[in-house]
Amino acid sequence: MITSRNSGSDASPEPDAVWPLSGATEPGPPTAVPSVVGVADLRATNAAAVLAVVRSADPHPRLSELARATSLSRPTVEAITEELADSGLIEAAPTPSARGQRSPGRPARRFRFRPHAGFVVGVDVRPRSVTACLADLDSEPVAVERRAVRADLSGPARAQAVTSAIQATLDLAEVSASQVWAATLGTPGLVDRGNTRVRQADNLRTWTEVDIVGVLRDLLGCPVAVENDANLAALGEQWRGAGGTAPDPSTGEMVFVLLGERLGSGVITGGRLLRGHHGAAGEIGFIHFSGDGRRDRPGLDPLPADTIRAAAAADPDAVAAIEVYGRRLADGLAPVLLALDPALVVLGTGLFPDPAGLPAAEILRTAAQHHADGLLVDPPRWQLSALGDDAVLTGAVRFALSSVEVVLRTRPTSLNT
Amino acid sequence: MITSRNSGSDASPEPDAVWPLSGATEPGPPTAVPSVVGVADLRATNAAAVLAVVRSADPHPRLSELARATSLSRPTVEAITEELADSGLIEAAPTPSARGQRSPGRPARRFRFRPHAGFVVGVDVRPRSVTACLADLDSEPVAVERRAVRADLSGPARAQAVTSAIQATLDLAEVSASQVWAATLGTPGLVDRGNTRVRQADNLRTWTEVDIVGVLRDLLGCPVAVENDANLAALGEQWRGAGGTAPDPSTGEMVFVLLGERLGSGVITGGRLLRGHHGAAGEIGFIHFSGDGRRDRPGLDPLPADTIRAAAAADPDAVAAIEVYGRRLADGLAPVLLALDPALVVLGTGLFPDPAGLPAAEILRTAAQHHADGLLVDPPRWQLSALGDDAVLTGAVRFALSSVEVVLRTRPTSLNT
DNA sequence: CCGATTATGAAACGCAACTGCTTTATTAAA
DNA sequence: TTTAATAAAGCAGTTGCGTTTCATAATCGG
Numbered sequence: 001m002i003t004s005r006n007s008g009s010d011a012s013p014e015p016d017a018v019w020p021l022s023g024a025t026e027p028g029p030p031t032a033v034p035s036v037v038g039v040a041d042l043r044a045t046n047a048a049a050v051l052a053v054v055r056s057a058d059p060h061p062r063l064s065e066l067a068r069a070t071s072l073s074r075p076t077v078e079a080i081t082e083e084l085a086d087s088g089l090i091e092a093a094p095t096p097s098a099r100g101q102r103s104p105g106r107p108a109r110r111f112r113f114r115p116h117a118g119f120v121v122g123v124d125v126r127p128r129s130v131t132a133c134l135a136d137l138d139s140e141p142v143a144v145e146r147r148a149v150r151a152d153l154s155g156p157a158r159a160q161a162v163t164s165a166i167q168a169t170l171d172l173a174e175v176s177a178s179q180v181w182a183a184t185l186g187t188p189g190l191v192d193r194g195n196t197r198v199r200q201a202d203n204l205r206t207w208t209e210v211d212i213v214g215v216l217r218d219l220l221g222c223p224v225a226v227e228n229d230a231n232l233a234a235l236g237e238q239w240r241g242a243g244g245t246a247p248d249p250s251t252g253e254m255v256f257v258l259l260g261e262r263l264g265s266g267v268i269t270g271g272r273l274l275r276g277h278h279g280a281a282g283e284i285g286f287i288h289f290s291g292d293g294r295r296d297r298p299g300l301d302p303l304p305a306d307t308i309r310a311a312a313a314a315d316p317d318a319v320a321a322i323e324v325y326g327r328r329l330a331d332g333l334a335p336v337l338l339a340l341d342p343a344l345v346v347l348g349t350g351l352f353p354d355p356a357g358l359p360a361a362e363i364l365r366t367a368a369q370h371h372a373d374g375l376l377v378d379p380p381r382w383q384l385s386a387l388g389d390d391a392v393l394t395g396a397v398r399f400a401l402s403s404v405e406v407v408l409r410t411r412p413t414s415l416n417t
Numbered sequence: 418m419i420t421s422r423n424s425g426s427d428a429s430p431e432p433d434a435v436w437p438l439s440g441a442t443e444p445g446p447p448t449a450v451p452s453v454v455g456v457a458d459l460r461a462t463n464a465a466a467v468l469a470v471v472r473s474a475d476p477h478p479r480l481s482e483l484a485r486a487t488s489l490s491r492p493t494v495e496a497i498t499e500e501l502a503d504s505g506l507i508e509a510a511p512t513p514s515a516r517g518q519r520s521p522g523r524p525a526r527r528f529r530f531r532p533h534a535g536f537v538v539g540v541d542v543r544p545r546s547v548t549a550c551l552a553d554l555d556s557e558p559v560a561v562e563r564r565a566v567r568a569d570l571s572g573p574a575r576a577q578a579v580t581s582a583i584q585a586t587l588d589l590a591e592v593s594a595s596q597v598w599a600a601t602l603g604t605p606g607l608v609d610r611g612n613t614r615v616r617q618a619d620n621l622r623t624w625t626e627v628d629i630v631g632v633l634r635d636l637l638g639c640p641v642a643v644e645n646d647a648n649l650a651a652l653g654e655q656w657r658g659a660g661g662t663a664p665d666p667s668t669g670e671m672v673f674v675l676l677g678e679r680l681g682s683g684v685i686t687g688g689r690l691l692r693g694h695h696g697a698a699g700e701i702g703f704i705h706f707s708g709d710g711r712r713d714r715p716g717l718d719p720l721p722a723d724t725i726r727a728a729a730a731a732d733p734d735a736v737a738a739i740e741v742y743g744r745r746l747a748d749g750l751a752p753v754l755l756a757l758d759p760a761l762v763v764l765g766t767g768l769f770p771d772p773a774g775l776p777a778a779e780i781l782r783t784a785a786q787h788h789a790d791g792l793l794v795d796p797p798r799w800q801l802s803a804l805g806d807d808a809v810l811t812g813a814v815r816f817a818l819s820s821v822e823v824v825l826r827t828r829p830t831s832l833n834t
Numbered sequence: 835c836c837g838a839t840t841a842t843g844a845a846a847c848g849c850a851a852c853t854g855c856t857t858t859a860t861t862a863a864a
Numbered sequence: 865t866t867t868a869a870t871a872a873a874g875c876a877g878t879t880g881c882g883t884t885t886c887a888t889a890a891t892c893g894g
Binding site for chain 4: 455456457459460463489490491492493496520521522523524
C-alpha cells in the first residue's frame with residue numbers, strides 16, 4: 001500500500017486538497033501554497049493512469065498495451081498492476097480464445113477493472129417518495145429500493161425511510177456497509193455550500209432539522225453529501241451525454257431545467273457543477289415570469305396534468321397552452337442563458353411522468369427553443385431529458401462516484417481496507 | 418534545467434495539459450487518461466511550491482523556513498533554491514541588519530522573488546482609445562502607454578495602434594520582447610472560446626477581421642490571448658479583492674457589471690472565469706429590461722452624462738432617474754443572480770469616469786441592491802468597482818499572468834531561456 | 835576567548851522509474 | 865516431432881529525487 005504525504009482524512013465528506021489530474025486550461029482560482037510531492041506520490045499518480053486505461057480500454061489490455069498507452073515502462077506498469085490487483089481494483093482477465101485472433105508468442109496476461117471492488121449509494125428524496133440506489137464503480141445499479149411516503153411526513157420519519165431503503169438495497173445485493181465508498185442524497189430545496197445540510201425545503205416538513213448526512217455517515221461509515229435535486233439531475237444528464245450513450249462535450253456547458261412542482265435548475269459550466277456562494281445557484285423558481293397567473297408572486301405555475309394529456313392527444317387548445325408556456329419559460333430563462341451561454345438546455349420531464357406525456361413535452365421543447373432562438377446571441381440546443389424520472393437518482397450516484405474518482409485518480413491503492 | 422515528460426509546446430496560447438495544484442473539491446470535468454509523472458516532475462512541482470512560499474513569505478524566508486513551510490527537507494529546498502536562482506526567478510536577499518532582530522548563530526541566507534525575471538503585457542482596446550500596460554511578475558505596472566484613436570478607425574490601423582503602444586512600453590521600460598512571457602488583449606464584443614479571435618464587435622469597424630493574436634505573437638513571441646473586456650474587468654476586481662487590498666474569498670463568486678455604452682458583464686464562479694460554450698457568457702446587454710425607452714429592442718440605454726452630473730449635485734429629479742435606472746438594472750439582473758448565486762455584484766464605473774460621478778454611482782448601487790434584495794433568495798453584496806477605469810487593463814495583466822503562473826506552478830525552472 | 839546556537843556541507847539510504855538483457859511460452863513452418 | 869520466429873515476462877544495474885544523519889562553519893552573548 002502506498003501512503004501519501006498529502007493524505008487527508010479519508011472519511012471527510014469533502015475530498016479536499018487532492019490532486020486533480022485533468023488539465024484546467026485557463027486562469028484558475030487563486031491558490032494557497034501548492035502541495036509538495038514525494039516519490040511515493042509518483043506511484044499513486046501513475047497507478048491512477050494505469051487504472052484509467054484499464055477501465056477504458058477494450059478489449060482488456062495487456063501489459064505492453066498499458067505501457068504504450070501510459071508511456072510508462074513495462075516493468076513499471078507490471079508493478080502497478082500487481083498493486084492494483086492486490087487492492088482488488090483490477091483482476092486478470094481470461095485470454096480471448098478465439099482461434100484466429102491469437103498472435104504468436106507467449107500469450108499475454110490481460111487485465112480488467114473490477115467494478116464490484118466498491119459501491120456507492122445514491123438517494124432521491126421527494127415529497128411523496130424516497131428512492132435509494134446501490135451502484136457499483138461503473139455506476140451500474142445493483143439494487144434499487146423505493147418507498148412511497150406521505151408528503152407531510154416528519155423529518156425524522158423521512159430519514160428513517162431513507163435509511164431503511166438504503167439498508168434494503170444492501171441486503172438485496174448482499175453488500176456490507178463497509179463496502180460502500182460514498183453516498184449522495186438529492187433533495188428539493190436549498191443545500192449549504194459544503195453539501196452537509198439541507199438549508200431550506202418549504203414543501204418538506206421539518207426536513208431541514210434532520211442531520212441526514214450524520215445519519216447516513218453513521219449507517220455507512222463513508223463520505224456523505226446532500227445536493228439539490230436539480231443539480232444532481234444535471235449531473236446525471238451530463239453522464240448520459242444528455243440523450244445518447246456517447247459522452248457529449250456540449251454537456252460541459254449545460255443548463256438542466258427541472259419542471260416540477262417548483263421550477264428548479266442545475267447548471268454545469270466548464271464540465272463542473274455551478275454551486276454559487278450559498279449553494280443556491282440555479283434557483284430559477286423565483287424568477288418573475290411574465291404573463292403567469294400569479295402576477296405578484298414569482299415563479300411559473302406548473303402545467304395542469306389534463307392539459308398535458310390533452311395536448312398529447314393533439315387537442316388544439318391544449319397544444320396552444322403548452323406553446324405559450326414554453327415561450328414564457330424561454331422568456332424568463334433568456335437572461336440566464338445570456339449570462340451562461342450554455343451549449344445545451346435539457347428539459348427535465350419530471351412533469352411528464354408517463355410516456356404518454358412525451359409528445360406534449362416535445363411541443364414545449366420546440367416552442368421554447370424557437371422563442372429563445374430569437375432572444376439570444378448564441379442560442380443553445382434544447383433537448384428533453386434522456387433519463388426521465390431517473391435523472392436525480394442517477395445524478396446522485398454520479399456525484400458520489402465522482403468524489404470517489406477524485407481519490408481513484410490520485411491514490412487508488414490506498415483504498416484496499 | 419528540468420525537462421518534463423509532459424512538456425507541451427510552450428509557445429501555445431493555451432497552456433494545455435499542465436498540472437493545476439489547487440485542490441478542486443467536488444465533481445470535476447470528466448477526464449481522459451490522466452497524465453503520468455516521472456521523477457523529474459517531482460522537482461518541478463516542489464520547485465513551484467518553494468517559489469510560492471518565497472513569493473508570499475514576509476520577511477524574506479531562510480532555507481529552514483522554506484523547508485518547514487513546504488514540509489520538504491532542507492537539502493531539497495537548498496537544491497531547489499539553487500535552480501530557482503539560476504533561472505533568475507529568485508535571488509539572495511540581504512540579511513536584515515537590525516541589531517535586535519538578529520538571532521544567534523550563523524546568519525542564514527535569505528531569498529526573495531525577482532519580479533523582473535519576466536514581464537507580461539495587458540492591453541485595453543476601446544472605441545476611442547488603446548492602452549497597453551507592461552507589468553512585472555508581481556503584476557506591478559512598469560510602463561503604461563495610451564493612444565487616443567478615432568472610434569471609426571479601421572481594424573488594421575487599430576492593430577497598428579496596439580503594437581505601437583506595446584512597443585512604446587517596452588522602450589520606456591527598456592525591456593526586450595523576449596522578456597515578455599504572455600500578453601492578453603481586452604476588447605469589446607465577443608471572443609471565441611479559445612481566446613484566439615474576436616468574433617463580433619459591432620461598434621469597432623473591421624476589427625474582427627484582424628488577426629490581432631497573430632500580430633502580437635509575431636511582435637512578442639509569447640502566448641497571446643484576447644478576452645472580452647467585462648470578463649477581464651471581473652478578473653481585475655477579483656485580484657484587488659473588489660474594494661480592498663486583502664484578497665476576498667467572496668470574489669470567487671462574483672458578477673461584474675460593466676456599465677458602458679453597451680451593458681456587459683463578467684462572471685466568476687468557483688474562482689474562475691465563466692466563459693460559456695461560445696465564449697459569450699455574460700452578454701447581458703441583450704436582456705430585455707423592463708421599462709426601458711426602446712421597448713422592442715433589448716438592452717438598457719446608458720444614463721445620460723448630464724443626469725449623472727446633476728445627481729452628483731443632488732438634483733432630486735436626476736437622483737430619482739438614477740434610482741429608477743438602478744431598479745431596472747436589478748430587475749433585469751435578478752434572473753441571472755438567481756441562477757448564479759454570487760456573493761458579490763461589482764458595478765464597473767466606466768460610465769462614471771471622473772470622481773465627480775461617484776456619488777451618482779453610489780445612488781445607483783444603493784437603489785439596485787435594495788431592489789434586488791427583495792427579489793432574491795440569497796442576495797449578494799453590491800459594490801462599486803475598486804479599480805475604476807483601470808479594471809480592464811488590470812484584468813488583462815492578471816489574465817496574462819495567470820497563464821504563466823500555471824506554468825510557474827508546474828515547471829518554473831524550464832523558463833530560463 | 836568560549837560555549838551556545840544556527841546554518842551549511844557531505845555521505846549514505848530508500849524508492850520509483852528506466853534501459854537492456856535473458857528466459858519462457860506459444861504459434862507456425864519444416 | 866522438431867525448429868525457428870515472436871512476443872511476453874523476469875531480472876539485474878543505473879539514474880534521479882528526496883530523506884536522514886553526521887560533521888563543519890559562522891556568528892552572538894557573555
